[in-house]
Amino acid sequence: MTNILFFVELTNDAVEGISWEALAAANVLAAGSGGAVIAVMIGHDLTAAAEAAAQRGAGAVHGFTTPEPFSYLLEPTARILAEAVRTHNPLAVVFGASQRGLELSASLAARIDAGLAADCTEVARDGATITVVRPALVGNVSARVTFASDKPAVLSVRKRVFAAPAADGTRTAPITLTPAAPASLASRTVIESLAPKNMEEVSLTDARIVVSGGRAVGGAAGFAPVKALADALGGALGSSRAAVDAGWIPYAHQVGQTGKTVQPDVYIACGISGAIQHLAGMKSSKLIVAINKDAEAPIFKFAHLGLVGDINQILPAITAEVKKRVA
Amino acid sequence: MHIIALVKQTPDTAKLSKTVGGMQLLADGQPRIVNPWDEYAIEVALQLKEKHGGRKVTALTLGKPESVEALRTALAMGVDEAVHICDPLLNEADTLTTARALAAAIGKLGGADVIVAGRSAIDGGDGATAVQVATLLDLPMLGYVAQLHGIANRRISVTRAMEYGRETVSAELPVVMSVLKEIAEPRYPTFMGIRKAAKATITTWTLAGLELHPVAPALTWVAAPPAQRESQIEWLQGTPAEMATALVDRLFAAKAL
Numbered sequence: 001m002t003n004i005l006f007f008v009e010l011t012n013d014a015v016e017g018i019s020w021e022a023l024a025a026a027n028v029l030a031a032g033s034g035g036a037v038i039a040v041m042i043g044h045d046l047t048a049a050a051e052a053a054a055q056r057g058a059g060a061v062h063g064f065t066t067p068e069p070f071s072y073l074l075e076p077t078a079r080i081l082a083e084a085v086r087t088h089n090p091l092a093v094v095f096g097a098s099q100r101g102l103e104l105s106a107s108l109a110a111r112i113d114a115g116l117a118a119d120c121t122e123v124a125r126d127g128a129t130i131t132v133v134r135p136a137l138v139g140n141v142s143a144r145v146t147f148a149s150d151k152p153a154v155l156s157v158r159k160r161v162f163a164a165p166a167a168d169g170t171r172t173a174p175i176t177l178t179p180a181a182p183a184s185l186a187s188r189t190v191i192e193s194l195a196p197k198n199m200e201e202v203s204l205t206d207a208r209i210v211v212s213g214g215r216a217v218g219g220a221a222g223f224a225p226v227k228a229l230a231d232a233l234g235g236a237l238g239s240s241r242a243a244v245d246a247g248w249i250p251y252a253h254q255v256g257q258t259g260k261t262v263q264p265d266v267y268i269a270c271g272i273s274g275a276i277q278h279l280a281g282m283k284s285s286k287l288i289v290a291i292n293k294d295a296e297a298p299i300f301k302f303a304h305l306g307l308v309g310d311i312n313q314i315l316p317a318i319t320a321e322v323k324k325r326v327a
Numbered sequence: 328m329h330i331i332a333l334v335k336q337t338p339d340t341a342k343l344s345k346t347v348g349g350m351q352l353l354a355d356g357q358p359r360i361v362n363p364w365d366e367y368a369i370e371v372a373l374q375l376k377e378k379h380g381g382r383k384v385t386a387l388t389l390g391k392p393e394s395v396e397a398l399r400t401a402l403a404m405g406v407d408e409a410v411h412i413c414d415p416l417l418n419e420a421d422t423l424t425t426a427r428a429l430a431a432a433i434g435k436l437g438g439a440d441v442i443v444a445g446r447s448a449i450d451g452g453d454g455a456t457a458v459q460v461a462t463l464l465d466l467p468m469l470g471y472v473a474q475l476h477g478i479a480n481r482r483i484s485v486t487r488a489m490e491y492g493r494e495t496v497s498a499e500l501p502v503v504m505s506v507l508k509e510i511a512e513p514r515y516p517t518f519m520g521i522r523k524a525a526k527a528t529i530t531t532w533t534l535a536g537l538e539l540h541p542v543a544p545a546l547t548w549v550a551a552p553p554a555q556r557e558s559q560i561e562w563l564q565g566t567p568a569e570m571a572t573a574l575v576d577r578l579f580a581a582k583a584l
């Protein structure tokens with residue numbers, strides 16, 4: 001029981017990048033144990049995904065193949081994962097904390113009677129004991145979780161915390177493809193339709209750069225310079241709750257306790273005061289830039305770079321500078 | 328149709344401030360509220376009853392004695408009955424232990440047609456509990472529901488707001504679902520509701536009452552203050568153009584561009 005499984009999340013047989021972050025965490029848990037890191041995946045044609053997992057450094061790949069193209073559904077996926085756990089008897093099963101990863105890890109833990117820790121930011125192993133750290137109470141408490149060692153530990157890792165290992169085209173690994181048992185593919189939930197995300201739109205939680213506007217933008221039109229900077233940087237557009245409550249921008253953009261938690265490489269807060277509920281959603285960003293006309297604004301206590309001044313003058317200047325330098 | 332709303336009592340994070348931190352808020356005797364996401368679950372449960380011919384709505388909570396307050400809020404909003412699972416043996420319960428007790432209580436209540444939960448608990452569960460209740464009861468789980476289209480011939484149709492798009496799914500009742508904020512605006516308790524809630528009797532069950540044996544949780548956890556970042560702020564100064572140049576220089580240096 002020294003192997004570590006990690007789940008490879010596929011959409012139409014193409015790998016979601018968060019899977020390699022799960023691999024990175026699995027590598028931490030396997031280091032020095034002599035156990036293997038095994039990629040587990042479910043899909044129709046797994047050739048490319050299995051090879052990709054090997055190139056990223058998985059020690060082995062176990063794929064479950066389906067006779068028809070496979071659209072993700074919780075029930076069959078969790079059932080098959082439970083089978084994989086019975087086969088490999090791992091020390092831990094690692095997921096990326098995407099929505100699918102969160103629900104799958106929960107269902108798997110219930111199926112195999114195991115402990116679960118979601119959205120982990122640190123993982124460690126001492127012998128057969130696994131310990132993780134996960135934020136709780138919207139980031140205002142840090143919980144250190146220790147798993148009992150007689151069951152696999154089921155965990156998901158927070159997006160953008162573990163760096164995905166680079167691909168190396170020369171690497172190979174043993175690949176086992178097993179046809180999924182027809183009975184295990186049954187689902188009582190039926191997908192009626194899917195309206196995929198507009199691909200132009202960068203998802204807030206996946207973005208490397210987030211530019212957010214607050215009450216200071218003053219209106220829906222006031223978001224234009226904020227969005228212009230986000231676009232110039234190839235980033236996503238965020239907002240404070242004050243701007244959402246005022247009806248200037250849809251709720252989907254809200255960052256904070258009652259919105260999304262983001263952890264980008266760069267977070268630029270434009271005219272946001274830095275209320276604790278907003279900080280809850282962005283304070284783990286790697287580089288925080290705050291632009292505010294009030295040098296005493298609480299956001300500056302958490303910022304790495306501070307610009308005191310009027311966003312209406314500073315934002316266009318930054319956008320122009322970015323366009324000049326990246327062109 | 329019987330609808331059960333899963334309601335958790337959590338610390339009141341609106342009380343967090345520069346002087347009140349997370350550790351303080353976790354302590355006994357601190358202000359508690361209905362988990363904000365669960366207000367949406369209660370609202371959806373009430374609407375299911377009103378619009379789809381429900382028989383009754385039961386609010387179900389597992390928590391310490393003070394959690395009855397969350398149930399009184401649910402009663403004041405309009406739920407018909409409330410059940411409190413309360414046992415000192417459950418004080419250290421992890422999500423699976425919680426889900427087992429909730430599932431047993433749902434069984435003891437004679438089951439339900441729809442079980443509605445919030446997206447997650449703000450004190451940190453990340454939406455695991457409802458999924459585990461569904462798994463233990465062997466029911467379909469419809470998570471992250473942003474829109475409820477209706478129930479026809481005992482099939483429920485909903486739209487899930489997922490990272491990869493908006494997915495409309497259907498399943499035959501009974502189901503468990505977790506709902507997002509955009510699904511409905513929670514109603515306020517009415518004056519009459521508050522009076523009724525104050526007088527209502529709330530059923531309390533212990534582990535023994537649920538015929539469950541205590542099992543050691545598969546994990547233990549200790550809370551600590553979050554790591555303080557050693558952020559030393561650097562002020563970028565000058566005209567807007569000078570600040571912009573300095574900022575873009577820093578973004579290049581940090582390999583963000």
Ligand SMILES: Cc1cc2nc3c(=O)[nH]c(=O)nc-3n(C[C@H](O)[C@H](O)[C@H](O)COP(=O)(O)OP(=O)(O)OC[C@H]3O[C@@H](n4cnc5c(N)ncnc54)[C@H](O)[C@@H]3O)c2cc1C
Pocket residue numbers: 213214215216239240241242243254255256257258259260270271272273274275276277278281291292293294297309310311312340341
């Ligand atoms: C239970 C609860 C949950 C909450 N959840 C969230 C959440 O998820 N996300 C969230 O963001 N908030 C949340 N809030 C609200 C939060 O407490 C704050 O009210 C909100 O974040 C304030 O938004 P703001 O910073 O945009 O506005 P303000 O606090 O009004 O700040 C505006 C800032 O802009 C500056 N400014 C004004 N004009 C200019 C200008 N021309 N140029 C530069 N700077 C300027 C001002 O100096 C000020 O600092 C929550 C509150 C509660 C009680």
Ligand SMILES: Nc1ncnc2c1ncn2[C@@H]1O[C@H](COP(=O)(O)O)[C@@H](O)[C@H]1O
Pocket residue numbers: 333334335336362364365368387388389390422425429443444445446447448449451452453454455456457
């Ligand atoms: N102790 C509890 N009592 C009742 N419902 C709960 C409890 N814990 C969690 N839930 C429900 O499950 C949802 C998700 O919680 P969590 O898994 O803790 O994020 C909550 O929004 C509630 O609806």
